[in-house]
Amino acid sequence: xxxxxxxxxxxxxxxxxxxxxxxxxxxxxxxxxxxxxxxxxxxxxxxxxxxxxxxxxxxxxxxxxxxxxxxxxxxxxxxxxxxxxxxxxxxxxxxxxxxxxxxxxxxxxxxxxxxxxxxxxxxxxxxxxxxxxxxxxxxxxxxxxxxxxxxxxxxxxxxxxxxxxxxxxxxxxxxxxxxxxxxxxxxxxxxxxxxxxxxxxxxxxxxxxxxxxxxxxxx
Amino acid sequence: xxxxxxxxxxxxxxxxxxxxxxxxxxxxxxxxxxxxxxxxxxxxxxxxxxxxxxxxxxxxxxxxxxxxxxxxxxxxxxxxxxxxxxxxxxxxxxxxxxxxxxxxxxxxxxxxxxxxxxxxxxxxxxxxxxxxxxxxxxxxxxxxxxxxxxxxxxxxxxxxxxxxxxxxxxxxxxxxxxxxxxxxxxxxxxxxxxxxxxxxxxxxxxxxxxxxxxxxxxxxxxxxxxxxxxxxxxxxxxxxxxxxxxxxxxxxxxxxxxxxxxxxxxxxxxxxxxxxxxxxxxxxxxxxx
Numbered sequence: 001x002x003x004x005x006x007x008x009x010x011x012x013x014x015x016x017x018x019x020x021x022x023x024x025x026x027x028x029x030x031x032x033x034x035x036x037x038x039x040x041x042x043x044x045x046x047x048x049x050x051x052x053x054x055x056x057x058x059x060x061x062x063x064x065x066x067x068x069x070x071x072x073x074x075x076x077x078x079x080x081x082x083x084x085x086x087x088x089x090x091x092x093x094x095x096x097x098x099x100x101x102x103x104x105x106x107x108x109x110x111x112x113x114x115x116x117x118x119x120x121x122x123x124x125x126x127x128x129x130x131x132x133x134x135x136x137x138x139x140x141x142x143x144x145x146x147x148x149x150x151x152x153x154x155x156x157x158x159x160x161x162x163x164x165x166x167x168x169x170x171x172x173x174x175x176x177x178x179x180x181x182x183x184x185x186x187x188x189x190x191x192x193x194x195x196x197x198x199x200x201x202x203x204x205x206x207x208x209x210x211x212x213x214x215x216x217x218x219x
Numbered sequence: 220x221x222x223x224x225x226x227x228x229x230x231x232x233x234x235x236x237x238x239x240x241x242x243x244x245x246x247x248x249x250x251x252x253x254x255x256x257x258x259x260x261x262x263x264x265x266x267x268x269x270x271x272x273x274x275x276x277x278x279x280x281x282x283x284x285x286x287x288x289x290x291x292x293x294x295x296x297x298x299x300x301x302x303x304x305x306x307x308x309x310x311x312x313x314x315x316x317x318x319x320x321x322x323x324x325x326x327x328x329x330x331x332x333x334x335x336x337x338x339x340x341x342x343x344x345x346x347x348x349x350x351x352x353x354x355x356x357x358x359x360x361x362x363x364x365x366x367x368x369x370x371x372x373x374x375x376x377x378x379x380x381x382x383x384x385x386x387x388x389x390x391x392x393x394x395x396x397x398x399x400x401x402x403x404x405x406x407x408x409x410x411x412x413x414x415x416x417x418x419x420x421x422x423x424x425x426x427x428x429x430x431x432x433x434x435x436x437x438x439x440x441x442x443x444x445x446x447x448x449x450x451x452x453x454x455x456x457x458x459x460x461x462x463x464x465x466x467x468x469x470x471x472x473x474x475x476x477x478x479x480x481x482x483x484x485x486x487x488x489x490x491x492x493x494x495x496x497x498x499x500x501x502x503x504x505x506x507x508x
Contacts, residue, residue, distance in 0.1 A: 052396060076402030088397040090390040101390045104383065105402025150402060 003028040003154055003185050004049065009058035011041070011048045018044040021058070024204055026154070031176075031186045033200035035193050040206040042189040043085050046158050049187070050082035051075045062154070076105045081152035085159045085189075087139040089146070091132035095123060098131050098142050102149025109151025110182050116145040119175045137168035144172070148179065155179065157188035161195060173199055222476060224355045229472035230465050231357070233448075234365030235430075237464030238423040239441060240448035241372055242416035244460045247449070249392045249412040252302060252313050256321040257445055259438030260417065261424030263324050264290055266435075268425050269337050279341045279429060287421045294417025298410040306409075321438060328435035336432040345429065364426045371419055372461050378415075379457075388412055447490040453500025462501050 004026040011019040019041040026032050034042045047053045049060060051072035060068045067075060081102075089098050099116060117124040120141045126134075131142060140160060147155060161169040169192065176199050180186060190196035196203060239261065246252045254260075267289070268282040277285070301320075305313040341360070348358035379385035391398035391408050399405055427433070427441070444467065452463025467486050474485020493500065 050400065052399065071404075072399045073402045073404045076400070082400050084397065084400060088394055088400070090393040090397065092389060092393050093386070097386055098390075100383075101387060101398070101401045101403075104387050146401060 001028050002026065003063060004187065005059075005061040006045075006049070007059040007061065009045070009048065009060065010056050011044050011053055012056045013044070017056075019048065019055075022206075026185060026187055028153070028185050029180075029183055030202065031180060031188070031200045033196035033203045034187070034189045034206055035191070035196050035203055036206035038191070042206050043158055045206070046082065046156050046187070046189050047084075050080060050156055052082070073105065076150055076152075077107070079107055079151070079153035080156065081147040081150050081154070082156040083140075083143050083147045083158060083160070085162060087136070087143045089131040089134075089139050089142055091130070093131055094128050095131055095134070095142055096127035099123075099127075099145050099149055102146035105150055107151040111148045111151045113149070116148055119178045120145060136164050137172065140164060140168075140172055141175075144175070144179075148184075152184060154185045154187065157186060157190075159189055159191060161190060161192045166192075169195060221354050222473075225472045225476040226469065227355055227357065228361070229469035231361040231365045231468070232472060233461075233465030233468030234361070234368035235423065235426060235464070236444050236448045236467050237461045238364065238368040238371060238419065238426060239445040240452070240460045240464055241368075241375060241457060242418075242420040242423070243442075243445045244449045244452075244455070244457060245375065245412055245416045245419070248455050249388050250302075250306065250409050251310060251392075252306070253317070254416070255314065255317040255442065256324060256438070257317075257420055258440065258442030259321045259324040259328075260290070260420050261427065261441050262433055262435065262438045263328065264421035264424035265339065265428035265433050266328055266332055266337070268339055268428065269332075272339065279339050279425075282339070283422070283425050286425060287418050290421035291414040291418040295410045295414040297417075298413035299406060302413065303406055303409065321442075325435050325438060332435060334434055334436070336434040337428075338432040339425065339428045341429050358430075360426075360430050364430075367422065367426065368461065368464070371422065372457050375415070375419075376457050384408070384411060444486070447486060450500060451490055451493045453502040453504060456500070456502045456504035459500055459502035459504065466501065 002025045006022055006024050009019060009022045010017060022045060034045065036042055044053060048055050051070060055068060059066060062078065062080065067078070090101065093101070099113060123142065123145065131139065134142065160172055173195060176186065188196065188200065243254060243257050246254050264286055268279070268286045271277055271282045271285055272279065301316060302313055305316045344359055348356045350356045379389055387398060387403045388408055388411070391403055391405050395405050398408070448463040448467050449460055450463070451466050452459030452461065466489060470489040471482050471486040474481040
């Protein structure tokens with residue numbers, strides 16, 4: 001069943017249309033990757049799905065409901081969680097506190113602290129550490145954990161690989177199957193095309209804000 | 220021995236200053252708002268209590284119980300209705316709005332109550348105290364005020380570090396957008412912070428009004444003391460605010476011990492010295508709590 005539907009979505013940054021007339025559908029339980037060059041509007045698209053950016057026209061339908069005008073905090077309560085580009089952890093909070101902020105709008109679901117520590121075992125020992133002192137890859141993991149803590153139905157991953165070494169990125173993506181096993185739908189934006197193709201069954205390629213084509217992973 | 224008394228009185232006075240300052244510190248720490256109306260709000264609370272006590276048979280204690288929650292609600296509404304809009308425009312606009320608020324409050328009070336000084340009647344408590352020896356006596360009111368300051372600051376600290384709302388408040392002050400991404404309604408979170416700040420400033424204003432007479436124009440001088448306490452202690456740290464209040468109180472009473480006319484000046488000199496030699500304050504903290 002279709003969990004997320006975008007219909008002719010246009011998002012502007014001032015005068016510049018970053019995303020123009022994009023339509024796509026994401027089925028519940030699937031992993032969809034949005035790939036494309038820098039500036040193609042992928043992050044803008046994800047941020048408007050999360051509610052951080054207001055779209056100027058078009059429709060966002062989530063679970064059959066029109067959420068185009070719904071504010072971000074209500075979308076989190078509805079089950080949409082964004083892992084933002086650049087991690088955006090809270091630097092004055094510890095690892096444990098950062099994860100705990102994810103439970104602010106908690107929905108019922110399998111993602112307890114124990115479950116999150118199970119997929120990122122190193123976190124349990126470092127939970128009192130200040131988030132500002134973590135490495136990039138560790139911060140990315142905590143950011144994912146923070147989003148999972150709200151038990152989302154739709155997890156949005158924005159440029160996981162940004163600024164991280166390939167081996168770190170691969171390590172992060174190996175946790176994805178465990179996330180998917182819980183039935184979470186994942187929509188990810190990734191510049192690293194080969195990495196995206198490794199995890200996603202369907203890919204949507206964006207160029208300059210307009211969806212070009214869907215690519216199914218060759219079997 | 221009189222020096223020892225000066226030290227003791229200075230520390231107790233510091234409690235009052237810390238109580239004044241913690242609301243200012245909280246609003247700045249969470250929302251980066253410098254509330255120039257802070258002192259006037261304390262005076263407003265005092266006048267409100269005065270009216271409550273005049274119009275009803277309620278005593279000072281019950282006036283506090285009434286006025287503090289009313290002020291909390293007032294703060295919540297003001298944040299949602301006024302400051303939220305100016306915050307969206309620019310940081311400077313909120314500063315100007317609070318300045319305007321300060322002018323409005325002073326003139327409103329002048330209009331309603333006239334320039335006459337008032338006092339809150341707490342009966343004989345105002346002059347009762349613990350006599351330690353010939354030179355040192357601890358006024359009950361000063362002790363209560365100091366105790367309240369400790370309780371409020373500890374409670375705020377615990378609230379910020381342990382509670383769900385306190386945690387999201389700290390998160391929102393770090394990164395407002397990321398806080399929205401975990402589901403926080405930043406308008407509500409900020410309004411709660413303002414409500415708490417207003418409640419503490421009301422309490423401070425009332426404790427002040429019990430020991431001293433007040434009039435509509437006293438707000439700005441209260442603001443200066445609160446500001447100095449926050450800066451001396453260190454921006455962004457509640458413990459720093461407590462320490463800053465005590466340092467300011469000590470500076471004033473010790474200066475007054477030298478010469479009564481030096482009371483205010485000594486406080487200002489210490490403030491300037493901190494700004495000159497340790498501008499980050501005594502307990503610097505990058506963020507709140």
